[in-house]
Amino acid sequence: MRQTEEVTFGGSGLDRAAELRGDIPALAERMQRPGARGVVFWRGKPLVSDDAARGETCAALPRLPLDHPLLASARARPVLLGREAGEVVLAYDISAWEPDAPQQEGFVDPSVQTHPDAPEGARFVELRTLLMALTPRDAELGATGKAILGWHDTHGFCARCGQPSDVTQAGWQRVCRACGAAHFPRTDPVVIMLITRGNACLLGRSPGWPEGMYSCLAGFIEPGETVEAAVRREVMEETGIEVGRVSLLTSQPWPWPSSLMLGCRGEATSEAISIDPVEIEDAQWVSRERLADAFAGLEPGIVPARRGSIANYLLRNWVADRLD
Incomplete structure (x- = not known):
């Protein structure tokens, strides 16, 4: 990309x-x-x-x-x-x-x-x-x-024995003073995906987001799971949409609190949306033209993810046909 x-x-x-x-x-x-x-x-x-x-x-x-x-x-x-x-x-x-x-x-x-x-x-x-x-x-x-x-x-104590740990390696490691276990800063991989079908992309919103805000779907990668499998599973769980081909586009460190966002594109093979209300509040297909209007502030009810986020970056490049 x-x-x-x-x-x-x-x-x-x-x-x-x-x-x-x-x-x-x-x-x-x-x-x-x-x-x-x-x-x-x-x-x-x-x-x-x-x-x-x-x-x-x-x-x-x-x-x-x-x-x-x-x-x-x-x-x-x-x-x-x-x-x-x-x-x-x-x-x-x-x-x-x-x-x-x-x-x-x-x-x-x-x-x-x-x-x-x-x-x-x-x-x-x-x-x-x-x-x-x-x-x-x-x-x-x-x-x-x-x-x-x-x-x-949040990691002042050893995850193995529960005793206090000490900072080493200039802040990039903690060592348990009781059992000697070494602990390193964690980074949680998260897939965030631009799902498209023809001239439309799939956007969702979570409870608690600012009014009207819609963004790409996202979710944590589970142990033993590939990036591609995580994209397909998360989209299916949240919206009931089946996804075929998946490609990795770019990534972004996201320190809230410790994620690495893996920006992906996926091609939907189905269209009917069935949301999981526990996961998201709403989801909809949005055409390229409507999304362009939303970025311009001309589409009532859709506020794209804020500038600087990887979701905004993916959506803007899709609207401008610069993903490939």
């Missing part, structure tokens, strides 16, 4: 400096350099510049020197994200801080939080609201930091 590197969270070519993760002296030396930098997260939200908080495209994640006072409130050792221009970049988590403006519940948290030690104009902002406001590099750093810090937040 053409232009696959344009998918949000992918394509920046970040040097992840994996060889430094287990080399404690070398990493410590690099953290002492004047060019070492940290990016900051609070409960999954990255610290971004004020322009990014308003949704404007710019280089948004401030890289703070490691002696910056904001980093002193980090609750654990930082995680090595990689290198930029030969200097290390680390993720710091200050989630123990209690702000005046609390988070808000819902599909997207629109609230922003301002730390008194943050650079002027910098805020903690929900990453999902920044999908089109970040440079590729900032998007990759934001997604990686959110995902790895979220993993540490």
